[in-house]
Amino acid sequence: MQAQILTLIMPAMAMIFAVVFVVLWWQDRTRSHILAYASWFAAITVAILLQTWIFGAIGPMEVLAFHWISSAGLIALLWGLAKRRGGRIPLLTYILLTACSSVILWYARVYGEQEVLLMTQNTNAAMLLALGAFNEWRSVRRSVADRALMWILTGFAAYGFFRPSMTILARSQMTMEQYQTSIFFTINVTVTTLLAMLVAMALIATIYAGNMQEQQVKSEIDPLSGLRMRGAFETEARNMIDEAFRANAPVSLILADIDHFKKVNDSFGHVVGDRAIARFGKLIDQLIRSGDVSGRVGGEEFCVLVWDCAVADAAQLAERIRLSLARPNHSDDADHVPITASFGVAQWRESESYAQLFERADKALYAAKGNGRNQVASEGKAPLGDSGLVVPLAAHRSAQQARLAR
Numbered sequence: 001m002q003a004q005i006l007t008l009i010m011p012a013m014a015m016i017f018a019v020v021f022v023v024l025w026w027q028d029r030t031r032s033h034i035l036a037y038a039s040w041f042a043a044i045t046v047a048i049l050l051q052t053w054i055f056g057a058i059g060p061m062e063v064l065a066f067h068w069i070s071s072a073g074l075i076a077l078l079w080g081l082a083k084r085r086g087g088r089i090p091l092l093t094y095i096l097l098t099a100c101s102s103v104i105l106w107y108a109r110v111y112g113e114q115e116v117l118l119m120t121q122n123t124n125a126a127m128l129l130a131l132g133a134f135n136e137w138r139s140v141r142r143s144v145a146d147r148a149l150m151w152i153l154t155g156f157a158a159y160g161f162f163r164p165s166m167t168i169l170a171r172s173q174m175t176m177e178q179y180q181t182s183i184f185f186t187i188n189v190t191v192t193t194l195l196a197m198l199v200a201m202a203l204i205a206t207i208y209a210g211n212m213q214e215q216q217v218k219s220e221i222d223p224l225s226g227l228r229m230r231g232a233f234e235t236e237a238r239n240m241i242d243e244a245f246r247a248n249a250p251v252s253l254i255l256a257d258i259d260h261f262k263k264v265n266d267s268f269g270h271v272v273g274d275r276a277i278a279r280f281g282k283l284i285d286q287l288i289r290s291g292d293v294s295g296r297v298g299g300e301e302f303c304v305l306v307w308d309c310a311v312a313d314a315a316q317l318a319e320r321i322r323l324s325l326a327r328p329n330h331s332d333d334a335d336h337v338p339i340t341a342s343f344g345v346a347q348w349r350e351s352e353s354y355a356q357l358f359e360r361a362d363k364a365l366y367a368a369k370g371n372g373r374n375q376v377a378s379e380g381k382a383p384l385g386d387s388g389l390v391v392p393l394a395a396h397r398s399a400q401q402a403r404l405a406r
Helices: 002-027 032-054 060-085 091-110 114-137 144-171 176-180 183-219 230-247 261-268 270-287 311-326 354-370 393-405
Strands: 251-258 293-296 301-307 341-347 375-378
Touching: 002 032, 002 183, 032 060, 032 183, 060 091, 060 114, 091 114, 114 144, 144 183, 230 251, 230 293, 230 301, 230 354, 251 261, 251 270, 251 311, 251 354, 261 270, 270 293, 270 301, 270 311, 301 311, 311 341, 311 375, 341 354, 354 375
Parallel strands: 341 375
Antiparallel strands: 251 301, 251 341, 293 301
């Protein structure tokens, strides 16, 4: 009876937090990652109640049902954490890990290898938690709540690796009935429940920290383009570069400039020019990830710092933005004014400052303009655009010098 009462603590707590996260999600249903948090706690509730109160004899299928439900909930949590960061999870890796552990659990239950069963269940969960902690460590977010969540996940994973050995050692000296009334069982349930509660509170803290950050960002948003103003963008860019240094992750800077913007203002008026700025800002915001940083850094000049992205992939992103901007879209442009932009792309080098990175991206942008505009130029590579021309950068500089000489 004592064991059953103790095992009710965890699902009761999990059910409460599942409801809390559903309520938080309901307040802003665009934040699907919060619903993923609720899914993890709901899975904990269902899995433990099935194992403790619904199932009769715990056979192979019952073991697998518990394993699949709890693993699916944990993968949902990891998906939610990645969604919040604007990244992706290696879903196939998680599924393969769970599938392999399922095979081991099946044979362990069929052949009565209780130690293997216990070890496999805990190790699978611990590995998933460790991967989640590692991804949090690589995240560009740096709030106190985010760091706390990372360390709590790390502690939960470490306990998951450590707990089977202690449980096996304790159970080797007593029967199952004795173990379930022992101090070891009480400690296991208490520590697991406490760690899950800490994860829940850290998740709630990250939600409110994110809300505060969003409010701060809104005060730093350019009302015309909908992107960060120059000062706010440069602050975020420097923070991302610092994080890239610690995580050894590639970041690339895209610098964009609307072509012949002065002529647009002179020919069609400033109202049309403002619409062009707004259209370009909206387009950038739609095509980049939530983990990337974008801003309007000049009158018609825009920047995107792309996280965990090498220069070739960043150039592809710039090309998608360029093509989307050049494509006629009369619903967004009431005056039917064709707008194009030129792009320069550079990848951050270790120990390089933001100013140095910006200067190299600006040189690439200059090369794109020199080749006829409406181009994407990467450092060290020729600009490519609608013309399909490929000219070495040295040739661009020579052509520019010749024009200046004339």
